[in-house]
Amino acid sequence: KNEVEQSPQNLTAQEGEFITINCSYSVGISALHWLQQHPGGGIVSLFMLSSGKKKHGRLIATINIQEKHSSLHITASHPRDSAVYICAVSLDSNYQLIWGAGTKLIIKP
């Protein structure tokens, strides 16, 4: 069993739909990261959170430490949101990150 699991693996939706991507983990963490990778390779850090909720534009990330679960939401989705969304966790006192496999999101116009 992977220590960081994302669901779904693939998601196709229509423009305007509310999107939810989930991340569950089984280890103690100091922080959870959400990142976005567009076709062509570049990865951008969207959020880093250790509790509660963060919002940036149409993106919202939440984390429930007790349940070891985080969600990334996209409101009013747009074709330019099409990308792979990756969840990763930082372990306490450790430089390494444990990576999820990613969720490929396609938003159709």
Add this chain to the structure above:
Amino acid sequence: DVKVTQSSRYLVKRTGEKVFLECVQDMDHENMFWYRQDPGLGLRLIYFSYDVKMKEKGDIPEGYSVSREKKERFSLILESASTNQTSMYLCASSVTGTWGSNNSPLHFGNGTRLTVT
């Protein structure tokens, strides 16, 4: 904004060649990382460095070495390139977080797609 620059976007090398992948960051970050990304396998850590001249093996260091002579530059070296090292290589940097852990945002370069023939 933090800028992480990888020297090449695309690179084609022959089997047995020595290959240097360069990465430079401009924000005085302590931590630098080299990952490779392959379809179905996600990101895998090759090496990381938390200070000048310091390096630690990641999950898949075999066939690779690194050099960090200056804080801003972290080089990945393939001593003798092989076809199974054909991959997308990603460099990242971050500041040292609380208690030395990596709980600060990662900043990635655009990646180098290496093909070994």
